[in-house]
Amino acid sequence: MQVIIFEMNSFVSVVVPFTACGLSADEIGKKDVPASVPFWIVDDSTLPVDIPQDAWELDTEQMGTPAGYGGTYTPAEKSND
Known part of the structure; x- marks a missing residue:
């Protein structure tokens, strides 16, 4: 399963x-x-299971280009078909 991961x-x-x-x-x-x-967006099988989540650190350089940035969603316009 795919999950969304970010650091803040x-x-x-x-x-x-x-x-x-x-x-x-x-x-x-x-x-x-x-x-x-x-x-x-990563596969959940890549998440560490032997480390508590509050100890996780993201190596953003190794992860590469982000899939996107929060707050940029624009709903698709509905067609009048």
């Missing part, structure tokens, strides 16, 4: 996207991650 105020947060809402993981990250905060 020296803490790593994980968002489990509920894509049944009709939004993609990318759209959920843009909508639910705080504004201007970079986020990555």
